[in-house]
Amino acid sequence: MSEAIQIKTVVQYLEQIAPPVYQESYDNAGLIVGDGNAAVTGVLVCLDSTEAVIEEAKTLGCNLVIAHHPIVFKGLKRLTGRNYVERTIIAAIKNDIAIYASHTNLDNVYQQGxxxxxxxxxxxxxxxxxAPKAVLKKLVAYATPEQVDALRQQLLQLGAGQVLDTPFSFSTLGVATTAGNSAASIKLEVHFPIASSGAIQGHLAAKGIAYEVIPVEVNHPGIxxxxxxxxxxxxxxxxxxxxxxxxxxxxxxxxxxxxxxxxxxxxxxxxxxxxxxxxxxxxxxxxxxxxxxxxxxxxxxxxxxxxxxIGHYESEQYTIELLQGIVSEKFSTFAAYCTKVNTNPVQYL
Incomplete structure (x- = not known):
């Protein structure tokens, strides 16, 4: 029997593709409603979370709604059902349905965006x-000649150096001096996207490698x-x-x-x-x-x-099939559906 997939596992996968750090400052992408530890029973993908979409998810047996637009942009001070946002959230909570949004972070990625x-x-x-964004930092790490090749490969695997068409880094041979002792040292320089900061710095700290991170005004061609x-x-x-x-x-x-x-x-x-x-x-x-x-x-x-x-909904409507495809190709233990609810609030004569 296949092991149940938790909501947080789906979220983590989506955020590998569209890291939240790439969202605009005004945005609220991420898990908005629900328990990330719950097992996924099914996924319903939509552009907008509405009461009708939550009802559709309930009918299909889905406990995770993945939307493009966040149902909450600003903080809520009460949940009384006085508007569609509050009613949608109340319905989701009552039915144990989580709501996740992948918004401007998904807008801002080149691959699968x-x-x-x-x-x-x-x-x-x-x-x-x-319009590429300046979402790069420069890493300067100091390693021994014996360490540097393995370190370079490890950093590339963590997302560093992937700015050009081919992986790129720069090395300089020098001498490190501490307490009167000198030894050969190599300064390894490489750019990396801010989304990889945690993984890269955590790896260097675990290896005990000295490093520094320098902000740079360099645009990332893929973001x-x-x-x-x-x-x-x-x-x-x-x-x-x-x-x-x-x-x-x-x-x-x-x-x-x-x-x-x-x-x-x-x-x-x-x-x-x-x-x-x-x-x-x-x-x-x-x-x-x-x-x-x-x-x-x-x-x-x-x-x-x-x-x-061409209209807001019309310009983004294919995001639904994009997200459904991303989820269904990765996870096979539950169904991922595209909503059949047209949430476009604009009508034409």
Missing amino acids: VNAQIAAKLGLENTRIL GSGMIGELPKAQNELNFLKKVKSTMQAGCVKHTRLLDKPIKTVAVCGGAGGFLLPSAIAQGADVFITSDYKYHEFFDADGRIVIAD
């Missing part, structure tokens, strides 16, 4: 992060907001927008005036991505696909790019 999913749906090639890539062949503007509407199942596409030139380079950002417009323009995007644009913000295109607002 929200924007990679959008780019794949639109058929983009040569994709890269639109950041939005994505940009190219279409295999340039397309007519209107035809491309019609394809986007169909592919993303958008009720409508709000866009700036067309510029009468072909679309080749495409920038995307699931959810509210207006803050990335300068990056999209600077990198030569012909069109920027995102959501939640306000009236005056459309003027910022200024004839340099086409802005296409």
